[in-house]
Every structure is written in C-alpha cells, then in structure tokens.
Amino acid sequence: MKLSEIANIIGAKFDGVDIEIESMNTLKDAGASELSFVANSKYVKDVSLSNAGAIIVDAKTMEFVPEACVALVVENPYWEMAEVSKYFAPPIEDKTLPSSKIGANTTVSPKAEIANGAIVGENCMIMAHVYIGANSVIGDNTIIYPNVTVYRDCIVGNNCVLHAGAVVGSDGFGFATNKLGEHKKIYQNGNVVLEDDVDVGANTTLDRAVFGSTLIKKGVRIDNLVQVGHNCEIGEYSVLVSQSGFAGSTKMGRNTVFGAQSGASGHIEIAPFNTFAARTGVTKSVKETGLTFAGFPFMDHKSWLKLQGRLARLLK
Amino acid sequence: MKLSEIANIIGAKFDGVDIEIESMNTLKDAGASELSFVANSKYVKDVSLSNAGAIIVDAKTMEFVPEACVALVVENPYWEMAEVSKYFAPPIEDKTLPSSKIGANTTVSPKAEIANGAIVGENCMIMAHVYIGANSVIGDNTIIYPNVTVYRDCIVGNNCVLHAGAVVGSDGFGFATNKLGEHKKIYQNGNVVLEDDVDVGANTTLDRAVFGSTLIKKGVRIDNLVQVGHNCEIGEYSVLVSQSGFAGSTKMGRNTVFGAQSGASGHIEIAPFNTFAARTGVTKSVKETGLTFAGFPFMDHKSWLKLQGRLARLLK
Amino acid sequence: MKLSEIANIIGAKFDGVDIEIESMNTLKDAGASELSFVANSKYVKDVSLSNAGAIIVDAKTMEFVPEACVALVVENPYWEMAEVSKYFAPPIEDKTLPSSKIGANTTVSPKAEIANGAIVGENCMIMAHVYIGANSVIGDNTIIYPNVTVYRDCIVGNNCVLHAGAVVGSDGFGFATNKLGEHKKIYQNGNVVLEDDVDVGANTTLDRAVFGSTLIKKGVRIDNLVQVGHNCEIGEYSVLVSQSGFAGSTKMGRNTVFGAQSGASGHIEIAPFNTFAARTGVTKSVKETGLTFAGFPFMDHKSWLKLQGRLARLLK
Numbered sequence: 048m049k050l051s052e053i054a055n056i057i058g059a060k061f062d063g064v065d066i067e068i069e070s071m072n073t074l075k076d077a078g079a080s081e082l083s084f085v086a087n088s089k090y091v092k093d094v095s096l097s098n099a100g101a102i103i104v105d106a107k108t109m110e111f112v113p114e115a116c117v118a119l120v121v122e123n124p125y126w127e128m129a130e131v132s133k134y135f136a137p138p139i140e141d142k143t144l145p146s147s148k149i150g151a152n153t154t155v156s157p158k159a160e161i162a163n164g165a166i167v168g169e170n171c172m173i174m175a176h177v178y179i180g181a182n183s184v185i186g187d188n189t190i191i192y193p194n195v196t197v198y199r200d201c202i203v204g205n206n207c208v209l210h211a212g213a214v215v216g217s218d219g220f221g222f223a224t225n226k227l228g229e230h231k232k233i234y235q236n237g238n239v240v241l242e243d244d245v246d247v248g249a250n251t252t253l254d255r256a257v258f259g260s261t262l263i264k265k266g267v268r269i270d271n272l273v274q275v276g277h278n279c280e281i282g283e284y285s286v287l288v289s290q291s292g293f294a295g296s297t298k299m300g301r302n303t304v305f306g307a308q309s310g311a312s313g314h315i316e317i318a319p320f321n322t323f324a325a326r327t328g329v330t331k332s333v334k335e336t337g338l339t340f341a342g343f344p345f346m347d348h349k350s351w352l353k354l355q356g357r358l359a360r361l362l363k
Numbered sequence: 364m365k366l367s368e369i370a371n372i373i374g375a376k377f378d379g380v381d382i383e384i385e386s387m388n389t390l391k392d393a394g395a396s397e398l399s400f401v402a403n404s405k406y407v408k409d410v411s412l413s414n415a416g417a418i419i420v421d422a423k424t425m426e427f428v429p430e431a432c433v434a435l436v437v438e439n440p441y442w443e444m445a446e447v448s449k450y451f452a453p454p455i456e457d458k459t460l461p462s463s464k465i466g467a468n469t470t471v472s473p474k475a476e477i478a479n480g481a482i483v484g485e486n487c488m489i490m491a492h493v494y495i496g497a498n499s500v501i502g503d504n505t506i507i508y509p510n511v512t513v514y515r516d517c518i519v520g521n522n523c524v525l526h527a528g529a530v531v532g533s534d535g536f537g538f539a540t541n542k543l544g545e546h547k548k549i550y551q552n553g554n555v556v557l558e559d560d561v562d563v564g565a566n567t568t569l570d571r572a573v574f575g576s577t578l579i580k581k582g583v584r585i586d587n588l589v590q591v592g593h594n595c596e597i598g599e600y601s602v603l604v605s606q607s608g609f610a611g612s613t614k615m616g617r618n619t620v621f622g623a624q625s626g627a628s629g630h631i632e633i634a635p636f637n638t639f640a641a642r643t644g645v646t647k648s649v650k651e652t653g654l655t656f657a658g659f660p661f662m663d664h665k666s667w668l669k670l671q672g673r674l675a676r677l678l679k
Numbered sequence: 680m681k682l683s684e685i686a687n688i689i690g691a692k693f694d695g696v697d698i699e700i701e702s703m704n705t706l707k708d709a710g711a712s713e714l715s716f717v718a719n720s721k722y723v724k725d726v727s728l729s730n731a732g733a734i735i736v737d738a739k740t741m742e743f744v745p746e747a748c749v750a751l752v753v754e755n756p757y758w759e760m761a762e763v764s765k766y767f768a769p770p771i772e773d774k775t776l777p778s779s780k781i782g783a784n785t786t787v788s789p790k791a792e793i794a795n796g797a798i799v800g801e802n803c804m805i806m807a808h809v810y811i812g813a814n815s816v817i818g819d820n821t822i823i824y825p826n827v828t829v830y831r832d833c834i835v836g837n838n839c840v841l842h843a844g845a846v847v848g849s850d851g852f853g854f855a856t857n858k859l860g861e862h863k864k865i866y867q868n869g870n871v872v873l874e875d876d877v878d879v880g881a882n883t884t885l886d887r888a889v890f891g892s893t894l895i896k897k898g899v900r901i902d903n904l905v906q907v908g909h910n911c912e913i914g915e916y917s918v919l920v921s922q923s924g925f926a927g928s929t930k931m932g933r934n935t936v937f938g939a940q941s942g943a944s945g946h947i948e949i950a951p952f953n954t955f956a957a958r959t960g961v962t963k964s965v966k967e968t969g970l971t972f973a974g975f976p977f978m979d980h981k982s983w984l985k986l987q988g989r990l991a992r993l994l995k
Contacts, residue, residue: 139488160492176491178492196508214510214587229600250566250588292623308624343642
C-alpha cells in the first residue's frame with residue numbers, strides 16, 4: 048500500500064517519497080518498508096531509534112522522528128493506527144491459495160475443514176469439526192481433537208496435542224477508543240506459534256499477536272480454560288494450570304508454573320523457574336528466580352502465609 | 364395453553380375464567396395473557412401492581428393478587444413455576460419452519476448448519492462448524508468464526524464478530540430445588556440480543572434470558588472466556604476483559620470496564636463510566652459514575668491501594 | 680502386556696513370574712493383573728497393603744512391597760510410570776469396533792460424528808458438530824447441543840443436558856517432570872461418568888480420570904466455563920456455578936454448592952450440604968456439614984464478614 052494512500056486515509060499531510068508500505072509493526076521491530084506509530088509517551092524514546100519507513104505521531108512527538116523516516120502527524124495516533132490496521136489484514140480465507148497439503152499417515156476426518164494454503168505434517172490426527180485456517184502449518188505427530196479452531200497463519204509444532212474446543216489464533220483484545228467512548232478494532236495481523244511438544248487444554252484460548260507472534264515455547268503444558276493474550280511469550284516447559292489468564296505481551300522464562308485461577312498483567316517479564324500459587328495475581332516483573340509467590344497483590348509465599356496468620360489474629 | 368390445564372398440572376384450585384396463557388413472564392412485565400409467579404417475599408409488593416393474567420402464589424401471598432388476575436395457590440410457587448416452564452419451551456429445532464434465508468454476498472461454509480427459520484444478512488461470513496438455531500437473526504457484515512453456536516431465537520446485529528467457540532443463547536442457570544435437595548429445570552424461554560458492532564471473544568458464553576432478553580448493547584467488546592448470565596444488560600461500549608463473569612440480571616451502563624477475572628453478583632445495577640480493576644468482585648449496585656474500583660469486597664481503587672499498604676505493615 | 684516387557688522399557692531388573700499386565704491402577708485399587716507405582720512417600724503405607732501384580736518403586740521403598748507382588752525398582756518411579764502409561768492407552772478411534780448404535784426416536788444431525796463402538800439411547804437429540812467417541816455410552820432422553828465433544832469410553836446418563844461447547848473426557852492434566860525440567864505425559868486411561876439428570880454448562884470441561892472415573896453424580900448442575908479435574912467426584916445434586924474450578928481427585932458430598940469463580944485444591948474431601956460463596960478457595964478437607972464458607976484462605980462465612988469489618992477499620 049502506498050504511503051500516500053495511508054496518509055490520505057488518516058488525514059495526515061504527506062510530502063516525502065511515496066514508498067510502498069508492506070506491513071505495520073512496533074517502533075522497535077519495524078523496518079524501512081513498514082509503518083509504525085507512537086501513542087504512549089512512554090515509548091517516545093523508541094521513536095528516534097526506529098528504523099520504520101513511516102511513523103504515525105501527534106504534533107508533540109513529531110520532532111523525535113528520525114530523518115530517514117516519514118512522520119504522519121495526526122491528532123490521535125492510536126485511533127488512526129487502528130483505522131489503518133484493517134488495510135493490512137489478509138482475507139480470513141483465500142480460495143486462490145493452493146489446496147491444503149496433508150502429510151503421509153495423517154488422518155483427517157471428513158468432517159474437519161482444512162483451508163486452502165494450510166499444511167499438515169505426517170502421522171497427525173485431525174478429528175471431526177476441526178478447523179485449520181489458511182496458511183497455517185501443523186507439524187508431525189500432532190493430535191488435534193474435535194472442535195478445535197486454528198486460525199489462519201498459525202504454526203503448531205511437532206508432537207503437540209490440542210484438546211477439544213481449544214482456540215489458537217483468535218484476535219487479541221485490541222481496540223482504540225475515542226473521546227465519545229466508541230471503539231475501533233485494531234486488526235491483529237500477527238499469529239500464534241506453538242513450538243514442539245506443546246499440550247493445549249480443552250477450551251483454552253491463545254490469542255494471535257497484533258504484530259509478530261504469540262509464542263508458546265517447547266514443552267509447555269497448558270491446562271483447560273486458560274487465556275493467553277496477544278504477544279505473550281511462554282517459556283519452555285512452563286505449566287499454566289486451569290483457568291489462569293495472561294494479559295498481552297507478558298513474557299515468562301522457562302519452567303514457570305502458574306497455578307489454577309492465577310494470572311498476570313500485561314507487559315511484564317517473569318524470570319525462569321518461578322512458581323505462582325493458585326490465585327496469584329502478578330502485577331509487575333519478577334527478576335528473581337527459583338521462588339514461590341502467592342496472593343494478590345502478589346508476594347513471596349512465606350510472606351503470604353505470615354500475612355494470613357496476622358489476618359487470623361485480627362479476628363480475635 | 365389453557366389456564367385450567369396449568370392449574371391441573373401444578374395441583375392448584377381454579378374456578379375463574381379459563382383464559383389462554385401464551386407465555387410466562389415476570390410480575391412487572393407480564394400482560395393479560397401471561398402467567399407470572401412470586402416466590403420471594405421481596406417481590407410481594409410487585410404482585411398487587413401486576414397486570415399478569417394469572418399468578419402462581421402461596422397461601423400467604425394470595426391476598427395481594429389483584430382482582431383482574433387469577434391466583435393459582437400452591438405450596439412451593441418456585442417449584443411449580445419450574446414445572447410449568449417446560450410447557451412453554453419451543454422445540455429446539457423445528458423442521459416445519461421455512462428454510463433459512465441467506466443474504467447477498469454472504470458466504471456460508473458447507474460445514475456450517477443453519478437451522479430452519481434462521482435469517483442471515485448480507486456480506487456475512489459463516490465459517491465451518493458454526494450452528495445457527497431456529498428463528499435466529501444475524502445482521503449484515505457479521506463474521507462468525509468456526510465452532511460458534513448461536514441457539515434458537517437469538518439476534519445478532521450488524522458488524523458483529525463472534526470468535527471461535529463462542530456460545531450465544533445457552534440456557535441460563537435456572538432451577539428450583541425442593542426440600543429433598545432435588546433440582547427442577549426452569550426452562551429459559553427468553554433469548555440473547557446483540558446489538559450492532561459487538562465483538563464476542565473465543566469460548567465466551569452468553570446465556571439466554573429466562574424471560575425477555577439478555578442484552579448486549581451497541582459497540583460492546585467482550586474478550587475470551589467471559590460468562591454473561593441470563594437477563595444481564597451490558598451497556599453501550601462496555602468492555603468485559605477475559606475470564607470476567609456476571610451473574611444473572613445484572614445491568615451496567617455504557618462504557619463500563621470490567622478487568623480480567625473480575626465479576627459481579629446478580630440483580631445489581633452499575634452506573635455508566637465506571638472501571639473495575641482486574642479481580643474486582645462487585646457485590647452491590649454502584650450509583651456513582653466515572654470512578655475506579657478494586658478488590659473483593661470491592662471499594663474505590665485508592666482505598667484498595669491504601670488497604671494493601673496497611674496489610675504490608677501488618678507483616679512488619 | 681508382559682511384565683518382562685514393562686521391566687525392559689523402564690530398565691528395571693526382573694526375575695519373577697512373567698505375568699500378563701492388563702492395566703495400571705492406584706495402589707489401593709490395583710488387582711493381581713495390574714501394575715501400580717509409588718512416587719510419593721505419603722503413599723508408602725499403601726504399598727504393603729496393595730494387591731497389585733507389580734509395583735514400580737525406588738530402592739528405598741522396595742522393602743515394603745508384599746511378597747505376592749513384583750517390585751520393579753527404578754530411580755524415578757513417577758517418570759517411569761508415565762513412560763509405561765502410553766502402552767496402555769487405547770487408540771483414540773478404532774475402525775474395527777462395531778458401528779455406533781442409535782436408539783429409537785433419537786435424532787442425530789448429519790453433521791454430528793459418532794465414532795465406532797459408541798451407543799446412544801432413545802429419545803436423544805444429538806445436534807450438529809457434536810463428537811461422541813469410541814465406546815462412549817449416552818443414555819435415554821439426553822440432549823447434546825452443538826459443538827460438544829465426548830471423548831472415548833465416557834458414559835453420560837439419562838435425561839442429561841450438555842450445552843454447546845462442553846467437553847467431556849479431555850485428558851486430565853498429568854505429567855511427570857525430570858531434573859531437566861522436561862515433562863512426560865501420563866496417559867489418562869480412565870473416563871468420565873455422568874449419572875442421570877446431570878446438566879453441563881456451555882464450554883465447561885470435565886477431565887477424564889488417569890485410572891478409574893471422574894464421577895458426576897445424579898442431579899448435579901454445572902454452569903458454564905467450569906473446570907472439573909481428573910478423578911473428581913461431585914456428589915448428588917451439587918451445584919457448581921460458573922467459572923469455578925476443581926483440581927484432581929477432590930470429592931464432595933451431595934448438595935454441595937460452589938459459587939462463581941470459587942475452587943478447590945486437589946485430593947480433598949468435602950462433607951455434604953456445605954455452601955461455598957463466590958470466590959471461595961477451598962484448600963483442605965471439610966468435615967462439618969450444613970455450613971457456609973467464604974474467602975481464600977477459606978473460613979466460615981461469618982468470620983469472613985467479620986474479617987472484612989476489621990479490614991475496613993484498618994483504613995481509618
């Protein structure tokens with residue numbers, strides 16, 4: 048899409064070189080043919096370092112945009128970014144893609160649907176009422192139980208198990224809101240990647256990334272009814288117990304354990320080898336490793352036990 | 364159904380005019396051809412003002428029934444109401460209804476099922492393994508992802524998105540219990556109405572009303588794994604984040620925000636423009652507007668932060 | 680499978696009688712043709728009383744194994760048990776089983792899939808996109824709404840209702856972990872049994888047992904998005920409200936009520952006729968009966984209210 052067209056859509060002045068914009072991305076990850084945006088003053092420092100071809104900014108932030116990059120100046124960059132995002136959304140299905148490819152010794156139920164462009168590996172079992180979207184790739188030896196949905200462009204590794212009703216690649220919960228309180232969808236043009244040996248529980252939902260990938264690394268075990276938000280990264284061999292939930296862009300290191308009904312806020316980083324007891328609510332990054340935490344607000348588990356003792360005393 | 368038949372079913376004496384009862388409804392909403400009931404002394408005051416054709420009551424409450432209305436006197440009105448409710452339940456599917464109608468430019472997967480009597484608008488996408496029940500109506504430009512179930516009689520507006528595995532119109536959690544602890548189903552003969560521009564997340568469940576409608580108003584954004592109970596009303600542009608849950612008959616005004624894993628009890632009213640932080644448990648009505656709340660029991664967010672400070676001191 | 684083969688797989692010395700092992704089971708329930716294991720010192724006392732044909736043990740526990748029973752000595756019994764479990768897993772589907780049998784007056788959607796070996800009773804309704812696995816048995820008068828998955832070997836009683844997206848029989852969340860933090864699946868070779876008159880809510884998940892059955896007794900009412908872990912036993916007429924969750928092997932007596940977003944840890948026993956308010960987290964067994972509890976950690980409801988009063992005072 049021509050940059051001039053984008054400028055026109057969002058009502059920004061534009062008088063630079065009219066480059067072709069291929070996709071949208073974050074300030075950090077965008078390249079010369081990509082469009083980025085800055086909507087939060089917290090990220091202003093990333094603007095001057097960005098390699099994006101163009102950035103949607105407001106008038107105050109305009110001055111930080113590097114010379115090699117076009118500044119598209121608007122009043123509400125987040126709202127305009129949402130507006131533009133839909134132009135980069137691929138069609139949900141695409142009949143012009145080649146027929147799906149199914150590997151040797153893989154059984155696909157006649158009641159499953161595998162969209163054009165999808166590739167399924169060898170020795171897989173794709174059961175009834177499964178949907179695998181366009182351009183998705185499923186590895187070898189993977190079992191997909193009934194009523195699972197894998198959205199387009201997602202990747203599922205080898206030796207994975209997706210239990211019934213699991214959803215891989217639903218849209219992340221992203222929208223801009225204007226002063227009237229109305230919402231505009233931010234198209235979620237990223238995907239979900241499951242590495243090898245990942246188990247996903249029944250009716251668990253793994254949201255696709257807005258840009259890039261939501262990443263579930265090797266050997267992760269996810270129980271039933273778990274929610275993983277867009278752009279999360281779940282470290283190798285981590286364990287997410289039933290009904291836990293993770294807001295967007297949170298990253299955790301390997302062998303992290305989240306107990307039942309626990310959760311974490313978005314945009315935090317959790318060092319490896321920590322355990323969070325059932326119901327823990329993690330609200331900030333954890334740099335220590337090898338510890339056990341509990342509570343909401345969360346604290347180390349021993350403090351939490353001590354606190355419960357003190358609360359019991361209050362009752363006397 | 365003749366009133367005399369109903370009286371016979373529940374073992375109530377009956378000697379009034381044998382009117383035709385068309386449906387059941389609440390004391391407030393029932394009209395002259397409707398049957399209502401009173402099972403909770405809290406609602407006795409509504410009896411004398413009711414326009415219902417007949418009311419199931421116990422002996423103590425009988426005296427409050429207006430003259431124009433027939434009192435059906437039983438020992439356990441709630442149990443008998445449950446018994447009668449099944450006679451007003453329509454069949455789950457009905458082959459005598461006309462074939463479904465599909466609007467122009469709408470694509471329906473051959474692996475979707477659209478029941479007789481359903482109507483789908485223009486420019487929609489109805490994907491594989493979707494079920495749309497009898498007499499349901501889907502507006503224009505609406506996307507229904509795979510494995511979504513819309514039960515009979517539900518209404519989905521224009522420009523809506525229903526993500527994979529979402530359920531619209533499952534039965535509300537309603538039953539009567541007798542002294543032996545046995546339960547009897549209260550048939551949920553209402554529906555769910557989604558107005559325009561509503562997004563529903565993956566594996567979210569929206570229960571149908573017992574009478575009338577569960578109502579999701581214009582522009583609402585619902586994340587994954589959210590539960591909305593029967594007869595709730597979610598105000599325009601409200602935002603329900605992942606794993607939040609709402610018990611029956613709760614109403615919230617526009618631009619209400621419920622964070623992840625939060626919830627509200629039933630039968631409460633929440634004024635518009637309030638925000639409830641993640642994990643907040645709202646147990647009574649909120650009349651103020653424009654505030655932020657947290658905690659369980661819930662309180663204003665600043666008090667909650669202060670309380671956490673005091674609790675931290677207890678640890679010293 | 681010959682015991683010598685099992686010994687070979689797990690690298691245990693073996694010089695007893697080479698019996699045929701038919702299945703795996705707990706120390707308490709295993710019979711002479713079954714293999715058991717002990718991986719937790721808490722269960723060592725059960726070893727000497729076990730009637731198992733063979734037990735996987737470590738060197739320290741070897742001495743407690745009864746004479747009639749073969750001890751298979753390994754370094755990590757839990758890991759080796761996981762390794763062996765897969766050899767006892769039946770195939771997910773089995774075309775050599777007889778065609779499914781459907782009772783009189785039962786309607787099965789052409790878009791449902793009923794696997795070989797399954798039996799459906801009379802007067803049932805099996806709707807679109809339902810999957811019923813091998814050897815499962817569905818009773819009479821049962822309604823299975825769209826997109827429900829019943830895994831193989833499960834039993835659903837008479838007069839049950841399974842709402843859309845419910846999952847019956849997904850794998851329990853079981854795995855062994857080695858010193859490198861890698862996980863190995865413990866095959867869940869048990870099933871789920873729903874007795875008569877059970878209602879299961881939309882998108883609720885009921886995990887199959889590792890051995891034996893996850894049991895949902897007569898008249899239980901389960902709301903939407905509830906998680907029941909492997910080997911739980913839910914007593915007659917119990918009520919599990921939306922988004923509640925139950926870890927493995929927990930048993931509750933009849934007419935237990937768990938409120939919304941509540942939960943219980945694994946391996947506990949709850950006496951009948953108790954009520955747990957919304958958000959209660961039950962962490963140990965309850966022997967009293969007829970009480971109401973709240974909070975996490977949980978306490979009797981009056982104490983919880985008192986505690987909230989004391990906390991409110993802290994704010995002054």
